[in-house]
Amino acid sequence: MRIAFIATEKLPVPAVRGGAIQIYIDGVTKIISKNHDVTVFSITDEQLPNKETKNRVSYIRYPEDQYLQGIQKGLKERNFDVVHLCNRPKWINEMKEVAPNTKFVLSVHNEMFTEEKISEEEGSICIDSVEKIVTVSDYIGSTISLRFPKAKGKISTVYSGVDLANYYSIWSPTGNKRRQEVRKELGIVGRDVVLFVGRLSKVKGPHLLLQALPSIIEKHPKVMLVFIGSKWFGENQINNYVKHLYTLGALHQENVTFIKFVEPSRIPILYNMADIFVCSSQWQEPLARVHYEAMASGLPIITSNRGGNPEVIDQGKNGYIIDDFENPEEYAKHINSLLEKPATRERIGKNGRLFAEKQFGWSRVASDLLNVYQTI
Known part of the structure; x- marks a missing residue:
C-alpha cells in the first residue's frame, strides 16, 4: 500500500522538538515502511531539510503558513491508497476534494469534536468522509460518539506506544x-x-x-x-x-x-x-x-x-x-x-x-x- 501520514501544523516529524503526535508517527512509520510505501507530511524546521528519505520513509515538509496548501499539492501529485490524518477533522473535506478516490483514516489524539472546536455540520461531514476513526483512548472515542452517534461504528481505540529499544527498565x-x-x-x-x-x-x-x-x-x-x-x-x-x-x-x-x-x-x-x-x-x-x-x-x-x-x-x-x-x-x-x-x-x-x-x-x-x- 501507498500510505501517507499527515502531522499537525504544530511540530515537525521526526520529533526533533517532541510532541506526542510526532512521536506516534515516528514510531509506527519506521515499522510500516518495511512492507509499504510511506510518506510523511509535516511542517518545516531549521534542523531538517524540506524533503528527504530516511529509513525507507519519505518526508515532505512545508512552512506552517503554507502547510494545508502544500499537503493538497502533495496529495494531488501522489496517488495514495490510504491517508492517515492526525487530529485535524476540519481538514478532511479539503483533502477529499483533491484526492476523491483515496481512503481517509482520521486519528484523534485530543477532544477535537467538541462544540468549541468543530460545528455540527463540519463534524458530520468529516465522519461521513472518513473510512475509520482511530482514537488514543476509549475516553476520546466516547467524546466523539456521544455528540455524533453515527460515528460509533467507525471508531476504534488504538492505544499509543513506546520505543522499547530505547527505554530500559531501571531493574535491567x-x-x-x-x-x-x-x-x-x-x-x-x-x-x-x-x-x-x-x-x-x-x-x-x-x-x-x-x-x-x-x-x-x-x-x-x-x-x-x-x-x-x-x-x-x-x-x-x-x-x-x-x-x-x-x-x-x-x-x-x-x-x-x-x-x-x-x-x-x-x-x-x-x-x-x-x-x-x-x-x-x-x-x-x-x-x-x-x-x-x-x-x-x-x-x-x-x-x-x-x-x-x-x-x-x-x-x-x-x-x-x-x-x-x-x-x-x-x-x-x-x-x-x-x-x-x-x-x-x-x-x-x-x-x-x-x-x-x-x-x-x-x-x-x-x-x-x-x-x-x-x-x-
Whole structure:
C-alpha cells in the first residue's frame, strides 16, 4: 500500500522538538515502511531539510503558513491508497476534494469534536468522509460518539506506544547503569527521586506536587522532586505560571530540581534516574504518553483519574489511580507509601515493564493500524 501520514501544523516529524503526535508517527512509520510505501507530511524546521528519505520513509515538509496548501499539492501529485490524518477533522473535506478516490483514516489524539472546536455540520461531514476513526483512548472515542452517534461504528481505540529499544527498565543492567550515571551527573546520588515529565502548565498539575512536598519531606527528607519540561515543546520561555512553580520550588531548594526542555533522544535516559513517576493532570487528559514511557522504564506510576489516563493502569499492579486528584495530600500519601516500600516499588515497576513489552510497543501499534487500513 501507498500510505501517507499527515502531522499537525504544530511540530515537525521526526520529533526533533517532541510532541506526542510526532512521536506516534515516528514510531509506527519506521515499522510500516518495511512492507509499504510511506510518506510523511509535516511542517518545516531549521534542523531538517524540506524533503528527504530516511529509513525507507519519505518526508515532505512545508512552512506552517503554507502547510494545508502544500499537503493538497502533495496529495494531488501522489496517488495514495490510504491517508492517515492526525487530529485535524476540519481538514478532511479539503483533502477529499483533491484526492476523491483515496481512503481517509482520521486519528484523534485530543477532544477535537467538541462544540468549541468543530460545528455540527463540519463534524458530520468529516465522519461521513472518513473510512475509520482511530482514537488514543476509549475516553476520546466516547467524546466523539456521544455528540455524533453515527460515528460509533467507525471508531476504534488504538492505544499509543513506546520505543522499547530505547527505554530500559531501571531493574535491567543497562537501565541501572544509566541510573547511576544520570544521578551522578545531576548530583542526586542517594536521593529518593520522584519524577514529573511534561509541559509546565496548570492543567498538568505540577503545582500540586510542589504543594505536596512538605508532607513528603517530613517522612522522607532525602526526597528529590524532579520536573522535566517547559512551558511549550522545544521552548524554555517563562510565563507567570512557570514563575509561580519556581517560587514554590525555591521554598525547598534542596528537594526540587527543574530540568528545562531537553532533546527527545535524552528523555529515555532521564527516566532511569527516578524511583517513582507521577502524572498529576487536572484536565481530561486524552491519555498521556508519559505513562507508556514510565512503564517501559520500570517505574511505578501514580496518575490522576482524568480522561483516558486510568485505562492503562491496573490498580496496584503497574501503578495507582488518584480519584481525589485536586488534593496535594493524596499525592503525598501515595508517594510516601511507595518510598516506604522498596519491594512494592520493584514489583510494580517490573510489572509495568512487562505491560509495556506485551501491549505498548510500536510493533503492536503499527499492527493495529495496518489491520484498520486493510479492512477499509
